[in-house]
Amino acid sequence: MVNISNPIVLQRADPFIYKEKGNYIFTGSHPKYDRIILRISDTINGLYDAKEHVIWEKHDKGGQSHLIWAPEIHKIKGKWYIYYAAAPNEKIEDDTFNHRMYVLENNSDDPLSDNWVDKGQIDTGWDSFALDATIFCLNDTLYYVWAQQDFEIPGHSNIYISKMKNPWTLEGEITMLTYPEYDWEKQGFLVNEGPAVLIKENYIYLTYSASATGIEYCVGLLYADITSDLLDSSSWSKVSQPIFKSSNVNAQYGPGHNSFTVSEDDNQDIIVYHARNYQTIEGDPLYDPNRHARAQVIEWDNIGMPILGEPVPDERWTPNSPRILEDDSDD
Template sequence: MENEKILNPIIIQRADPMIYKHNDGYYYFTASVPEYDRIEVRKAKTIEGLRNAEPVDVWRRHESGEMSNLIWAPEIHFINGAWYIYFAAAPDKNIEDDTFNHRMFVIQNENENPFTGNWVEKGRIKTAWESFSLDATIFEHNEKLYYVWAQQDINIKGHSNIYIAEMENPWTLKTKPVMLTKPELEWEIKGFWVNEGPAVLKKNGKIFITYSASATDVNYCIGMLTAEENSNLLDKNSWTKSQTPVFKTSMENHQYGPGHNSFTVSEDGKHDVIVYHARNYTEIKGDPLYDPNRHTRAQIINWREDGTPDFGVPEVDSLEIETPVKA
């Protein structure tokens, strides 16, 4: 990472990117594929090495049923000696009902190497009510395991809010959901009323949860919640919501709609890194969801004197790529 720069894009046509650095020294990567039909994982010794790493399909959608359509936003984690991938899936498409009906699921691999052994379906992560739900992430803190996700409440205007709960185990919630944020600010309700894609970063005695807002076009951006690390994380009042986006479109750098991020660290361990997707053009034909050119990017995070992250702006692409066919 010469001059603290990462050459972008890391991987083309991979949205909702997740990079996890394991204690074996490898970076593990997964993301939504344009076909939304499978979960793939790749690994490399460096972040940029993921670009040419061989993807391995570890799970494919079912032919029918609740895990048969629109496989979204997988995340890979290692918890208590086993690998877990959390993801959202929808049931068979009902041509009479064009609404999304996702639920959250998790698969487990108890092998030390996630590319061998069996990925076992642990089932659906059940919350307190039935509704559109997606984008789960997990984190451990003070010997407790927490689950953070996006879900719709039909009594609240909008498509999804961000919730947190403690977990009994990696596939079961222990406590009732607590809503941390809902789409309400001007930059959260452009195109769609959305809070989704949470990601957790712990640093400087604080816990930060970033999330994405608005439609998945040029308006897509990232907001942030902040809590003190010793506060009650299941108390909404422990969290402070940023009133402006912390990461958004850069017209100057031709980076549009940055969002659905994750966090990792640099190879030398000295820098925190934000991983996100963005497009390099604004003219999208049809539904942005089916435009495949949200590419995975990453950049170094700077830190302010008050201990909060400064994500800056999405950096200009440093690699020339052939613009893939637009949907």
């Protein structure tokens, strides 16, 4: 079994790993929410000390000037794409978040090259708070999954899916897959966000995060047969309890906003997520930087359902104060 030392990266929430040619390419939300970073290592444990590269920084004004959240990096038909959410730095009347989703493209084989091009905002067809996009390809069809607010549904965000015409354009029907309905999805805020996709054998598994970003944060699960119509909401089953949540035993709190990768030998599925190792947070949890990136092996039961167990305890040093660590990055 792979031996992972946690945390795998300090102070990087919303962690995402893309594995290509034996390398783990890591990104996540920087605690200053002002840039997009990449790290590359040939091992998961090596990401901890890997050089961090700043490949994009927020604009001075406009829709991409504030609160840069949850970047993901993907490779589609030989080109790199980074999906992320951003907001304008201008104050809005009700002082709520005002994010929209954007995408960058790079046609170089090296994602660290200075070839990133802004492909603009992803248009979902209606204008409201939107974030946390991910993509996946199944049966030669590219799908986009994201979180967005519908003003007719109580809450802050629901999870939606659509086919894509190309990596920056949606096409056809948009389907809502899940909204906050259970008590564990409504703690602090009514939230379904941070979708992540894992395709294994005959099923597609879609995890998402729920509730506020403190100790309430947890992971839920949808799943569907890979032969079904993924744009038909009835194709998806929703698990009524969280599959991953805070652990007092291991001192891990608010695990969530996960992604998936595999072990170095490609034989074990791994969940990558963030969590804090303390409960008490001073002020807004959003601005406490100590949501560290973590990873652990997924087990599977005899009917093919993922078993995550509890978030494992830390093995590495972590900061004990809400101070943002010194940058170690290429600017």
